[in-house]
Amino acid sequence: MKAWQKILIAAALATVIVIAGTIVYFDYFARRRLRISTTTSLYDTGLLDEIKSTYEATHNIDIHIISAGTGIALQQASAGDADIVLVHAPSQELTFLENGYGVCRKIIAYNYFTIVGPSADPARITGENATEALKKIFAYGREHSDQTIWVSRGDNSGTFSKETSLWTAAGYNQTEISSESWYATTGAGMANTLNVANQKGAYTLSDIGTYLSLYKPGTIQLKSIIAGGKSLLNVYSVMAVNPAKVSNVSFNDAIDFIKWLVSDTGQQVIDNYAVAEYSQHLFYGAVQALKNGSPQPDVSWIQSYAYFNDTECPAQWRDDHPELYS
Amino acid sequence: MNPIIDGIQKAFQLIFSGDPTFYGVVYRSLFFSGVATILAALWGTPIAMLIGLREFRGKTLVKNFFNTMIGMPTVALGLILYLVFSRAGPLGPLGLLYTPAAIMLGEAVLVTPLIISITANAIEAVDPEMMNLARTLGASESQTSIAILKEAMNGVILGNIAGFNRAIAELGVALLVGGGILGTTDVLTTDISLYTQRGDLGLAIAFGIILLLIVFGINLIIMLAKKARFLLTFGRSPQ
Numbered sequence: 001m002k003a004w005q006k007i008l009i010a011a012a013l014a015t016v017i018v019i020a021g022t023i024v025y026f027d028y029f030a031r032r033r034l035r036i037s038t039t040t041s042l043y044d045t046g047l048l049d050e051i052k053s054t055y056e057a058t059h060n061i062d063i064h065i066i067s068a069g070t071g072i073a074l075q076q077a078s079a080g081d082a083d084i085v086l087v088h089a090p091s092q093e094l095t096f097l098e099n100g101y102g103v104c105r106k107i108i109a110y111n112y113f114t115i116v117g118p119s120a121d122p123a124r125i126t127g128e129n130a131t132e133a134l135k136k137i138f139a140y141g142r143e144h145s146d147q148t149i150w151v152s153r154g155d156n157s158g159t160f161s162k163e164t165s166l167w168t169a170a171g172y173n174q175t176e177i178s179s180e181s182w183y184a185t186t187g188a189g190m191a192n193t194l195n196v197a198n199q200k201g202a203y204t205l206s207d208i209g210t211y212l213s214l215y216k217p218g219t220i221q222l223k224s225i226i227a228g229g230k231s232l233l234n235v236y237s238v239m240a241v242n243p244a245k246v247s248n249v250s251f252n253d254a255i256d257f258i259k260w261l262v263s264d265t266g267q268q269v270i271d272n273y274a275v276a277e278y279s280q281h282l283f284y285g286a287v288q289a290l291k292n293g294s295p296q297p298d299v300s301w302i303q304s305y306a307y308f309n310d311t312e313c314p315a316q317w318r319d320d321h322p323e324l325y326s
Numbered sequence: 327m328n329p330i331i332d333g334i335q336k337a338f339q340l341i342f343s344g345d346p347t348f349y350g351v352v353y354r355s356l357f358f359s360g361v362a363t364i365l366a367a368l369w370g371t372p373i374a375m376l377i378g379l380r381e382f383r384g385k386t387l388v389k390n391f392f393n394t395m396i397g398m399p400t401v402a403l404g405l406i407l408y409l410v411f412s413r414a415g416p417l418g419p420l421g422l423l424y425t426p427a428a429i430m431l432g433e434a435v436l437v438t439p440l441i442i443s444i445t446a447n448a449i450e451a452v453d454p455e456m457m458n459l460a461r462t463l464g465a466s467e468s469q470t471s472i473a474i475l476k477e478a479m480n481g482v483i484l485g486n487i488a489g490f491n492r493a494i495a496e497l498g499v500a501l502l503v504g505g506g507i508l509g510t511t512d513v514l515t516t517d518i519s520l521y522t523q524r525g526d527l528g529l530a531i532a533f534g535i536i537l538l539l540i541v542f543g544i545n546l547i548i549m550l551a552k553k554a555r556f557l558l559t560f561g562r563s564p565q
Contacts, residue, residue: 003468003475004372011368015431018361019420022427035424044523049508064424066505080413081423191523214525219329248413248421 033062034253037074037082039158040189042236043067045209045282047273048086054269055260061253069189071156077101077239080246083254088158088236090306097308101246102239103319107290107312108261109236109270109283110302113162115226116194116211117203123149125203130231134170137203141182151197151204152178154185158234163205166231198222207234209274209282216278230297235286235306242319255321262287262324333531337539340532347509351533352540355513358426358500359493362433363441366493367486369434370441374485375471377442378449378478379457389446395439400498407432408502424505429513432499437489444488448481449474480552487548491541514540 026033042048043065052063066076070087077085078101085102087093096102115125115133123140125133141149153160167174177183184202186193190210197204198220208227214220226232238261240254260266267285274282286302290312293299308314311325318325340348377388409415411423422428452474460470475482497515504511506520514537521530 001468003471004375006468007368007372007375011365011372014365014368018365018427018430019422022422022425023420026421026425040523044520046524052508062510064505064507064510066424066507076412079415080418189523191525210525217525219525219527246413 031060031062032250032253033064034084034250034257035064035066035082036084036086036257037066037068037072037076038086039070039073039088039236040067041088041159041207041210042086044189044191045213045274047209047270047283050273051261051266051269054265055257059256059260063257069153069155069157070161074101077241078246080241080248083241083250084257085239085241086236087239088234089161090235090237090308091161092156092158093237093239094308096239097313097317100244101242103242103317104255104258104321104324105237105239105313105317106258106262106324107235107237107286107302107306108267110286110289110298111208111234111281111283112228113159113205113232113234114208114211114224115203115232116197116206116222117225118201119221119223121223121225123203126225128226129229130166130226131170133226134166134172138170138172138177141180145181147182148184148200148202149182151184151186151193151200151202153190153193154178154187157190159190159205159207162232162234166205169231194220194222212278212280212282230301230305233298233301233305235302236283237306237312240319255324258324264288329527329531332528333535336528336532337535340536341539350509351512351514351517352536354426354511355494355515355537356540358429358513359433359490361430362493363437363486363490365430365434366438366441366489370438370485370489371445371475371482374442374445374449375475377446379471379474389443392439392442392446396443398436398439400436400496401502402498403436404432404498404500404502407435407499411503423503424507424511426504426511428503429500429511432503433493433496436496436499437492440492441485441489444485445478445482448478448485451481452477483548483552487545490544494541495537 038048044067048065052065056063066082068076070089070092073082073085073087074092074096076082093102093105097105115130117125123136125136128136137150152163164174167177178185184196184200186196190206191214193204194206194211194214211224215222238258240251240258241249243249243251267287270283271281271285289295289299290302306312313325377385408423410417411428412418413423456474456477457470460473465473495515497519500506500513501516501519504516506512506516514533518530518533521533
């Protein structure tokens with residue numbers, strides 16, 4: 001046998017050992033794993049690390065978190081690469097449910113997006129609501145077309161979905177204005193986009209968690225100019241991947257995890273997360289609020305923004321788990 | 327505080343911290359890129375031998391192909407491999423996505439062209455008289471090619487070091503097929519990316535510094551080993 005053939009056989013053997021070793025390890029030696037595909041804002045704020053360590057301490061399972069924008073997270077889940085999705089874009093979630101990939105949707109948390117910008121606020125948006133603010137930013141951008149006035153994610157993230165709906169509400173076609181010179185698109189995650197806006201002295205839309213995590217250590221100096229209000233509501237939901245549609249998903253473990261997330265223990269972890277550090281809530285637990293109908297107006301806003309047919313999950317997608325909705 | 331100064335301080339704090347999480351990340355970086363380099367060397371060396379030792383039609387084209395593949399953007403390769411390893415992809419049934427095996431195989435694919443190119447060039451640079459000499463001394467074809475490989479050893483080692491350095495420093499493949507799952511598939515580069523996202527720039531820079539220190543250390547050890555080996559051989563057989 002020739003030398004190169006011998007090495008090639010060794011190569012094939014080594015490859016098989018690496019593959020087989022991994023399969024054997026994960027099937028027989030490692031703890032069961034639950035794969036969560038999630039949006040960057042939940043992961044980058046550190047909330048999911050907290051949830052993971054709390055859950056793993058009392059359950060015999062490893063939580064594997066893959067963080068991406070809402071669009072990619074849903075795509076990965078429909079390809080069978082996740083057991084659970086944690087996202088924040090109701091319109092995309094509805095499509096996901098309608099296509100049969102997701103079941104057992106539960107609204108778990110909410111907070112508010114914020115429009116951030118330079119502290120001098122050159123477009124004078126302080127005190128406005130979100131749509132009026134965008135109109136002023138638009139007018140200011142048209143006047144200062146040699147500068148970058150607005151920075152957009154430009155990806156399929158939940159934050160970008162929100163931005164699109166805000167521009168529509170303000171009466172503009174986002175696709176058209178995105179080509180104007182004062183409007184910049186990063187195509188990147190929230191932190192990168194905030195950094196770009198900070199460097200350019202521009203405005204952008206951000207979730208409150210990512211903004212604070214960069215603002216507090218002084219990485220960015222942008223101020224949160226508009227926060228709160230119905231149009232800036234941000235609702236996080238969890239869905240299990242439908243085992244009838246996608247093979248190889250750990251459905252029972254996924255349901256266990258969802259039950260824990262909506263339990264008092266899970267909700268407290270969400271509600272209390274980083275409150276001591278930032279002296280404000282990054283996330284509010286949604287389960288008790290929706291059950292009690294308070295605080296208002298948050299609850300009615302959630303219902304009109306993130307409910308489908310007056311419920312967080314229409315009956316045909318509850319997959320024989322009515323106990324989640326009692 | 328300036329993130330760069332903060333980063334340098336944190337790098338040294340981490341190195342002497344005894345923090346098992348941090349050492350785990352370093353261990354995975356070394357282990358994944360080490361195995362990837364071994365795999366790539368095993369895949370690549372036979373191909374490099376065929377390219378370097380034989381004349382065939384389209385040889386320039388083949389060499390050019392591997393030279394081009396060296397410049398493959400890691401994110402593009404990562405995306406392709408993601409689609410291959412995904413449950414819906416051709417290797418989906420193996421369930422390798424977001425496991426260490428996916429990173430090791432992916433990084434091996436990434437650095438194989440680099441190892442092939444450098445090794446093939448080193449083999450071609452060996453004096454062709456060497457082959458004839460070995461044959462006239464009665465060496466079999468297998469023994470001849472091994473002898474030439476030994477003669478080209480400096481280039482072979484260089485190729486493998488370059489492969490290891492690229493594997494340990496790349497981000498795209500590790501992030502897309504490994505997923506950067508903390509404690510399982512996160513490595514130094516995915517953590518640099520994560521901490522940048524999270525706004526902890528000091529820690530991100532610290533991890534970058536540590537990555538460079540590791541690469542520097544390993545390259546130094548290999549260079550010293552080569553030197554020592556040369557001195558030993560020289561001392562043993564003064565001809």
